[in-house]
Every structure is written in C-alpha cells, then in structure tokens.
Amino acid sequence: MSTATITPKGPGTLRGARLPKWSPYAIAAGSIALAVGIGLAGGLHSRVQWGLIAAILYVVGTYAIATAVEGKRQAKDRIATSLVWVAFLLAVIPLASLVWSTVARGLKVLDVYFLTHSMGVVADTEPGGGIYHAILGTLEQVGLATVIAAPIGVLTAIYLVEYGRGRLSQAITFFVDVMTGIPSIVAGLFILSLMLMFDMQPFGFAGSLALAILMMPVVVRSTEEMLKLVPNELREASLALGVPKWRTILKVVLPTSIGGITTGIMLSIARITGETAPVLLLVWGNAFINANPFEGAQASLPLYIYQQYANSAGSGAAYDRAWAASLTLIAFVMLLNLVARGIARWKAPKTGR
Amino acid sequence: MGTPTQITDAPPPAPQPSLDKRAARGATRPGDRIFLGLSRGSGILLLVVMAAIAVFLTYRASLAISKDQGNFLTTFQWDTNLVPPxxxxxxxxxxxxxxxxxxxxxxxxxxxxxxxxxxxxxxxxxxxxxxxxxxxxxxxxxxxxxxxxxxxxxxxxxxxxxxxxxxxxxxxxxxxxxxxxxxxxxxxxxxxxxxxxxxxxxxxxxxxxxxxxxxxxxxxxxxxxxxxxxxxxxxxxxxxxxxxxxxxxxxxxxxxxxxxxxxxxxxxxxxxxxxxxxxxxxxxxxxxxxxxxxxxxxxxxxxxxxxxxxxxxxxxxxxxxxxxxxxxxxxxx
Missing domain, CATH: 1.10.3720.10 (MetI-like)
Structure with a gap:
C-alpha cells in the first residue's frame, strides 16, 4: 500500500503496453475467418483441416501481435494460456462423445423387458433378450467379493494405524501399494492357476475371489486415510477412562470415521463392478439365469457387454444390447459414486478447520 | 538412509520399542488379544495372498516354459498346440x-x-x-x-x-x-x-x-x-x-x-x-x-x-x- 505513495508517477510509465481484453476473441475470429477463406479457396473438404488451420493461424497470430505490442515474454505467456485451453477442450471431446454415444444408443433398447429377461433362448444376432441374468451374476459376485474384502481391508487398516509398528507393518504398507497396481487380468490368472490345480470348472465365486484381491488394497488405503484423520485426543480420552483399546477402536475410532470408511468401500465396489478380465477367465459367461455363484458358469454385466460385442458378427441388435448394458453399468457405478460422496460429505469427521 | 539406521541402532531410542511392547503386552484382556490377533491376521493374510500370487504364477509358468521348444523371450510365435509347443x-x-x-x-x-x-x-x-x-x-x-x-x-x-x-x-x-x-x-x-x-x-x-x-x-x-x-x-x-x-x-x-x-x-x-x-x-x-x-x-x-x-x-x-x-x-x- 505504502509503495504506491512512494511512486507518485502515473502507473503508465512502469507498465508495458497491454493488448486490450477483447484481443484474443478478435484474433480468434480473424483466424477462423481466414481459415474458412483458405479452406474454400484451396478446396479442402475436411472440417478438421479447417479447424487445424484456424488453430495454427490463431497461435501464430497471437504470438506475432503480442510480440509487437507487449514483448516476447508476454507473447509466450499468451501462447501457454491458449495451449492449456486447447488441451482442455481436446480432452473434453472424446469424453463427451463417450457419454453421449452411451446414453443415446443405450436408451434404444433399455426398458423394463430388457432388465427383467435373460438371453436364454435368444441368439446373439437376433433382437430381444435382456440382461437380468448378467445383473444377477454381477450383484452376487461383487457382493461376495465385498463380504470377503471389506472386513479384511478394514481390519488391516486398523492394524496399520492403531497397532502397526516395525517391520510387519512396513511390509504390509509396501505390499498394499504394490497390490493396488496389479492388473486385473493377473489377479484372474492367479485364481485360474489355483483352479487348474484342483481341476475345477468356471463358477461365480472364483470371480469373486479375484475381485476381492483387486478390492482389498483399495479398501486398506482409503480406510487408513480415514483412521488417520481421527484426532488422537479422542483415543486418549477414552483410554484415560480405562476403556480397553479394542473397545476404544470399536466405540470411538470407528464410529468417528465410519462415513469415510463407507465411502471408501463403496468407491472400491464401483471399481470392481466394471472389471471384465478376471470374470472372463473365471466365470466364463452364461446366457441362462444361474443364481448359484458356487456352481456352474455365471453371467456378469461387463462380460455381457464384451460378449455381445465380440460374438455378434456385426449384428446391430447385439450392439444395441451392448450399449444398453453399458448404460446400465455406468448408471450403477455413477450411482455408487454419488451416494458414496454424499455419505462422505454428510458424515465427514469434524477436523479443526 | 545411512544416518537414520545408525541412530536407531544406537542405545538411546532403545526404550521406545520396549515401551510399545509393554503397551502391546498390556493387552492381557481377552478382547484386546482377539482384536489384535484378528487385525494382525488380516494384514498377514494380505502378505500371504501377495506371495501366493507370485508363487502360483511362477509354478504354472514353469510347467509351460519347461516344455517350450522355442526361446520364451525371443520367439515370434504362439503355437501352444503343436506337439513340441x-x-x-x-x-x-x-x-x-x-x-x-x-x-x-x-x-x-x-x-x-x-x-x-x-x-x-x-x-x-x-x-x-x-x-x-x-x-x-x-x-x-x-x-x-x-x-x-x-x-x-x-x-x-x-x-x-x-x-x-x-x-x-x-x-x-x-x-x-x-x-x-x-x-x-x-x-x-x-x-x-x-x-x-x-x-x-x-x-x-x-x-x-x-x-x-x-x-x-x-x-x-x-x-x-x-x-x-x-x-x-x-x-x-x-x-x-x-x-x-x-x-x-x-x-x-x-x-x-x-x-x-x-x-x-x-x-x-x-x-x-x-x-x-x-x-x-x-x-x-x-x-x-x-x-x-x-x-x-x-x-x-x-x-x-x-x-x-x-x-x-x-x-x-x-x-x-x-x-x-x-x-x-x-x-x-
């Protein structure tokens, strides 16, 4: 503030010349007009080429004009700004296209009939049929995986945060990190190697085991973060009252962080729901309804999408079903995400801030 | 990395682990022991799973590679059904x-x-x-x-x-x-x-x-x-x-x-x-x-x-x- 009084001269003498605020828009409009002119004159048909020419003209034009008026450094700054914006817009295009095509094509056959019937008597190339068997299979496999992975993951995180000292906890931390990066197909191959040993046929629970391997490290990581957020004062207060440590953990630590833990588990469920590769190896897929995850091949939603795509020999009906199943899967995953985030916000531990 | 390990080897921090051990041993109540056992057990289970993945994959892989006619790393083919694969x-x-x-x-x-x-x-x-x-x-x-x-x-x-x-x-x-x-x-x-x-x-x-x-x-x-x-x-x-x-x-x-x-x-x-x-x-x-x-x-x-x-x-x-x-x-x- 006080420096302003020391330099009573007008600010204009200290500042370089600046381009007016509307200049980027003007340059953009000019380069688009020029690109259209070049495109028409040169007889270029592809609109993509027109866009590229316009983009190049814009970058060159901005650099030249800004260098002339503001100097080289400002010109570089403007180039960087426009490149960052271009990168952002570039990334939006495929993602918007993905969402748009899934919704637009998926809604064609997605109805109550589709959700409540199986592919039992429908050939892959014919219209009709549905995904009831696949939804059932996915829910059972993911449910069993959660029943296995969630308790183990939460208990491991409790060990790491509340008890863990020394080598064992270091080793666990390291290998949890390593496990997070296991490709899903490798987890599938591991269970497959077990099944080959015992000469077993594909069944739903085998898929659950592979999904549980993928889910455990994610649960450990997120639960660990949440437990670390619980203030130590709460633990100390409880212990000072003579409460045993295990009751302190069950009655004080876990209730305080339960919102975050639930969120973490739901996000990891969302992650494994979309896993296709292990299910492809271990559960095999089935056109009929099989409600027993412990015997016989089962269907699964992501696998259904793949098989409709792969077995259809270009039939439009199968592609429609694949899109509709994709939409169902995305809707389910997004719903889990939104609910999880809602819980996180609702039950967020009150930190000092 | 060199200096910190030297410090932990030195005598002064020695009471630290023993304190912790005492705290852990203080868990004489059965509830505490069960809970510690459960949580440590699931941590160890994670390590076992990780080890099992490496062991079983290596074992099954060795079965295949030992019969491989070509060099597993440099062969440009994938003919597993041939009689010498x-x-x-x-x-x-x-x-x-x-x-x-x-x-x-x-x-x-x-x-x-x-x-x-x-x-x-x-x-x-x-x-x-x-x-x-x-x-x-x-x-x-x-x-x-x-x-x-x-x-x-x-x-x-x-x-x-x-x-x-x-x-x-x-x-x-x-x-x-x-x-x-x-x-x-x-x-x-x-x-x-x-x-x-x-x-x-x-x-x-x-x-x-x-x-x-x-x-x-x-x-x-x-x-x-x-x-x-x-x-x-x-x-x-x-x-x-x-x-x-x-x-x-x-x-x-x-x-x-x-x-x-x-x-x-x-x-x-x-x-x-x-x-x-x-x-x-x-x-x-x-x-x-x-x-x-x-x-x-x-x-x-x-x-x-x-x-x-x-x-x-x-x-x-x-x-x-x-x-x-x-x-x-x-x-x-």
Missing part, C-alpha cells in the same frame, strides 16, 4: 511397450495441461465441477471405453490415418495400407483417453501443494503466469508428475478389454503404427483363453507372469518417487 513373448512385449508409449506421449502433456488449467487457468467457479467430472470419468469401466473405442473411435480414425499417411507415410512409422484402423495407434489413443483422469488427478494434487510463497515471490519479481508455472510450479511438481505418469503407465500396460475390443491382432512385429496387427500381453490372454487347452492356459499364465513383473517394477518405481518426495517436500513442513 513353440511360443514366445517377443511380439507381446513389443506391442505392450509400443501401445503404452503412444498412450503416454499423448496423455502426459494433455493431462499436465489440464491439471494446470484446473489449478491456475480455469475460472474459479468451474474448477470444482470439472475436477468432479474428471473423478467420475476415472470410474467409467474399461469395457465401456472398449466398446466406445471399437464402435465410435475406430470409424472416426480413417480421416486422421489418411492424413498421416499422406504427409508422414515416408517415415514408415505412419505408413498405412488402408486396412481397418484397428491398429496400435488407435489402441494408444484409447489408452491415453483412459489414463488421462488418473494422471490429471495426481498432478493436480501436486500442483495444488506448491507453496503459495514461491508463486507469489515469482509474481512479485514481475514474472508472467507462464513464467510462474515454469519456474515455481513445474520444478516443484516434477517428481509428482513423473510418479503420476508411471501410475498411468501401470494402468496402460495391464489394460485388457479396451485393447481386446479395438485391436485386430496378428502375431508379428511391424514398424507401422497404422496398419492393424500386433498384440499386448493382456489382450493376448483374453483373446486366446477361450480355445486354449490346459497347457495353453499355462503358457498364457507364463505371459501373465511377465506382465505382473513389469507392472510391479513400474508401480514400485512410482511409489518410491512419491515416498522420496514426501520426505523432502517443503509442503509438509
């Missing part, structure tokens, strides 16, 4: 590396730019919603990306392929004979789109941790916004961006379904990125698994073991960089 991973290793490199070359600059956009360029009001949308995109299942890639991206690639062939075909890398664009380049582009959210998210976290003071100091010296980023933000975030990229690389290496739906595989190595052909570890497992005999499955497990080791190395390196950064970063002080 002849198979090798050379083609798969090449395809996996090439598709991942293409994905990284495209994804890393764009992801870093988006992260910068979110932390430094975007209007404040839209930053939150965009970050949220990117989080959601990270949750889109890979099979949906695969379906979209095969049915939407592939038909739209012909224009780009023709253009690349016209102007850069002479390099050999971008030559195109006009087949369906189900090639390594398309796979790389699809993988880039898939790993974009994770690289963006991690980089954004790192850029957000850049000390405000560094940026303000640079601004006070008259730096433009780009100069602030180049001199304060990028040097601080470099290791974070590297580890984010390696996490993305780990994803790209192990991706199965998106590659299996888009690529039309052949078992050979070719210089052109545009002509269909080649294969990756994960894609080969998914597409050969259906008709494989038990021996064929063992061979596929052997190739999966190689993939496992590669991803372990990549992820381990990424984690090591993150861990080192935590120790020395000024942001946590």
């Amino acid at each position: 002849n198979f090798g991973i050379a083609v798969l290793a090449f395809g996996t590396v090439v598709s991942s490199i293409v994905a990284m070359v495209i994804a890393v600059p764009v992801a870093v730019a988006i992260a910068l956009f979110l932390t430094h360029y975007a209007p404040r009001r839209i930053r939150g919603p965009i970050a949220y949308v990117i989080d959601l995109l990270a949750a889109v299942p890979s099979i949906v990306y695969g379906l979209w890639g095969a049915l939407v991206l592939v038909p739209n690639m012909t224009g780009l392929f023709g253009w690349l062939n016209d102007y850069f075909g002479w390099t050999g890398v971008f030559s195109w004979e006009g087949g369906a664009p189900r090639s390594m380049l398309t796979v790389g582009i699809l993988l880039a789109i898939m790993i974009l959210p994770i690289i963006t998210n991690v980089s954004r976290e790192v850029f957000r941790q850049v000390p405000q003071m560094h940026e303000e100091a640079a601004l006070a010296l008259g730096a433009t916004r780009w100069e602030v980023i180049r001199m304060a933000v990028l040097p601080f975030g470099r290791s974070g961006v590297i580890s984010a990229s390696m996490l993305g690389l780990g994803r790209a290496l192990g991706e199965t379904m998106a590659v299996a739906t888009v690529l039309s595989p052949t078992f050979d190595i070719q210089a052109s990125l545009l002509d269909p052909g080649g294969g990756t570890f994960a894609q080969n497992i998914a597409s050969k698994f259906g008709e494989a005999t038990e021996f064929g499955r063992d061979a596929l497990i052997a190739s999966g073991l190689v993939l496992f080791v590669i991803t372990l190395l990549v992820n381990g390196a990424a984690r090591a960089i993150i861990a080192r950064r935590k120790e020395y970063s000024g942001a946590n002080a």
